Structures are given as structure tokens and as C-alpha cells.
Amino acid sequence: MIIKICGITSEEQAEQISSFGATHLGVIHFSKSPRHVEIEKIKSIKKHIEKNTLLTAVVVNPEEKTVNKLLDIVDVIQFHGDESLDFVLKFPEEKVIKAFRVKEEKDIDKIVPFVEAGILPLIDAYHQSAYGGTGKRINPELAKKIVGRFGKVILSGGLSNKNIEEILVDISPYGVDASSKLEIKPGIKDIEKVKDFVKKAKSFYEKNSGAVS
Secondary structure: OEEEEOOOOOHHHHHHHHHHOOOEEEEEOOOOOOOEOOHHHHHHHHHOOOOOOEEEEEEOOOOHHHHHHHHOOOOEEEEOOOOOHHHHOOOOHHHEEEEEEEOOHHHHHHOHHHHHOOOEEEEEEOOOOOOOOOOOOOOHHHHHHHHHHHOOOEEEOOOOOOOHHHHHHHHOOOEEEEOHHHEEEOOEEOHHHHHHHHHHHHHHHHHOOOOOO
């Protein structure tokens, strides 16, 4: 299972959220994002999280040298743009998550070659002017179809401490990824909401460890 809290921008919040039991913390390295974090700050955040929490750098159409530089610091790279399979496969598959913005059923086809290559997919709602962090939810029927087909899928988009239990029961993804619905403002989390979200997600996965593979 994966419980990922994304859009972290401060060492203090990273340390707090790591202690709650989130499996992954996400930092955005994309200059157009309001949650953008520079590489030196990412290094500092990494030093403040627990060893069993994986730091994930979220990038959008990056240069190869940028990814390699980040992989010297973080545990996982999440490609959230229009990166090709050939580009993604330049990096260790166990350190890669590939995000897909899903608008309609035909979008599922573009996930297939990545899954066949051993890349872990994340599905997010489609937004015409943003790559993520919009708080918009993916169509639940589409999400169920994707999870049913591929099994190991991370669900993102509009997840909150208020809806996480219902969504987990309904869709049962391998992992969940939350950001904007747990914020006071972009990049600053509401710590109590995050704590509640992680607690509820952990409880679901612990109770259903045999059902979610």
C-alpha cells in the first residue's frame, strides 16, 4: 500500500507528516507550480523525514540531468507530464511512478505500455490547464475500471480526510495520493486534516490487507 501526501514545502511539516505514518511524501519540482521546491530545499526536507518514509519528487517533462540530480536525493521520481515510455525507462523502474490524467475511457490505453514495462501508475483527474493539484476528482467508474484492470494503481485527485473512507471502500486502489484538499493554502498543510487522512487510510489498508494487493 501507498499513502502519499504531496505538495510538501517545509521541513517542519515533512517531519510531522512522516511521523503520522505516511509511506511517501511528495515534493514538487516544477517552476510553474505554486508548491515548487528548489533542489537545496528538497535536500533539507529529506534530512527531516523518517527513514521508512520515501521522499518522492514530482516533475513535469523534465530534462534527464534534472531527474538524475533528484535521484541522488530522493527515493522516487513521479513523472506527472507527457513523458514518453522510452524516457521513463531511462531510470530504475522501482524508483518511478508515472501519472496519467484520465478524462475518458480511451485514456486507459496510454497506461497499458507503462504497466507492461513494470512502471507503477498513478491516475489523476484531467484538467486542461494544470498537471495536478487541482482538487478535482476522477470519474469513480473510470477509476474502478482502471484499478480492476491493472491492480497496482495509485489514486489521486480530490482526496480528503472527509471522503477517503468512502473512496477506499468504493475503489480499493493500491495507494492514495492527497494534496490540495488537505491544505490551508498551496504548499501549507492543515496538519490535523493530514493526520486524520493518514489514520483513516492506514486503518482501511490494515483491515483489508488481503484484499488490496
